Amino acid sequence: MGRTVAGLRATGRGVLVTGASRGIGRAVAAAFARQGDRVAVHCSTRRADAEETLAALEGEGHVLLAADLADPERVLALATEAEEALGGVDVLVNNAAVMVAHPPADTSYQDWQDAWRRTVDVNLLGAAHLSHCVARRMIDGGREGRIVNIGSRGAFRGEPDHPAYGATKAALHALGQSLAVALAPHGIAVASVAPGFVATERVAGRLDGPEGADIRAQSPFGRVADPAEIAAAVLYLASPAAVWSSGTVLDVNGASYLRT
Numbered sequence: 001m002g003r004t005v006a007g008l009r010a011t012g013r014g015v016l017v018t019g020a021s022r023g024i025g026r027a028v029a030a031a032f033a034r035q036g037d038r039v040a041v042h043c044s045t046r047r048a049d050a051e052e053t054l055a056a057l058e059g060e061g062h063v064l065l066a067a068d069l070a071d072p073e074r075v076l077a078l079a080t081e082a083e084e085a086l087g088g089v090d091v092l093v094n095n096a097a098v099m100v101a102h103p104p105a106d107t108s109y110q111d112w113q114d115a116w117r118r119t120v121d122v123n124l125l126g127a128a129h130l131s132h133c134v135a136r137r138m139i140d141g142g143r144e145g146r147i148v149n150i151g152s153r154g155a156f157r158g159e160p161d162h163p164a165y166g167a168t169k170a171a172l173h174a175l176g177q178s179l180a181v182a183l184a185p186h187g188i189a190v191a192s193v194a195p196g197f198v199a200t201e202r203v204a205g206r207l208d209g210p211e212g213a214d215i216r217a218q219s220p221f222g223r224v225a226d227p228a229e230i231a232a233a234v235l236y237l238a239s240p241a242a243v244w245s246s247g248t249v250l251d252v253n254g255a256s257y258l259r260t
């Protein structure tokens with residue numbers, strides 16, 4: 001494929017998707033592969049699931065890479081391994097995250113601290129450090145690129161049982177906006193998607209349980225999102241056509257929460 005005016009190819013790119021063992025990350029990896037990109041499927045503990053993601057990808061040149069994003073040295077190694085395996089990372093999708101319950105009224109101070117530290121280490125610092133490592137390689141390689149963060153509606157609507165999760169997602173949106181400004185002179189566009197409830201393995205128990213009907217009723221469509229609907233938004237924000245959306249936080253929540 002020829003290069004566009006923005007310098008980023010539409011297909012045949014190297015794409016690193018964090019947290020692609022299952023759920024939204026798996027759908028994002030599949031969507032990029034389907035349109036002809038080469039994907040580095042990243043996982044942490046669910047290697048067998050990540051192997052399944054990898055095996056199902058269309059096309060060739062895909063790889064599996066494992067790293068705990070809470071470890072800054074592993075983050076640096078992951079960026080290097082992805083660069084080498086893909087021949088350069090054109091698109092980084094910061095999707096990996098943890099959601100640790102710690103309702104303030106029912107959580108001990110020690111558990112509260114542990115939940116905050118773990119959540120910040122993975123959801124915020126993991127994404128921040130990996131963005132730095134990958135962006136530096138894009139700049140050094142003279143490659144224009146894209147970074148897309150998977151944020152959350154919870155950043156705006158509140159997460160009463162998972163306050164650290166909501167806070168890190170708000171911070172991730174803000175990080176994306178700062179990086180959008182800082183990296184634009186290098187031809188790197190940065191944006192975030194803020195999904196509402198999505199039917200992934202992680203939340204299947206809640207959707208199938210007594211609160212399932214209420215969760216579906218959050219959207220006037222009367223359902224939750226399919227992971228492929230989040231992947232479609234990511235694909236767009238990573239495309240050459242979306243350069244002018246750099247800095248945006250795109251709501252993908254079925255009108256379940258409208259920001260003013």
Ligand code: NAP
Pocket residue numbers: 018019020021022023024025042043044045046047050067068069070094095096097098122150151152153194195196197198199200201202203
């Ligand atoms: P998920 O199924 O729990 O997947 C999370 C991924 O993050 C897994 O691949 C996991 O790897 C990886 N991960 C967790 N801790 C990690 C660590 N320390 N280092 C590296 N990777 C780590 O989640 P999901 O429901 O698909 O959600 C994906 C993203 O969408 C998250 O950012 C989430 O906050 C966001 N989101 C989800 C929803 C929803 O309703 N599902 C709504 C809004 C936003 P392993 O499995 O290999 O351990």
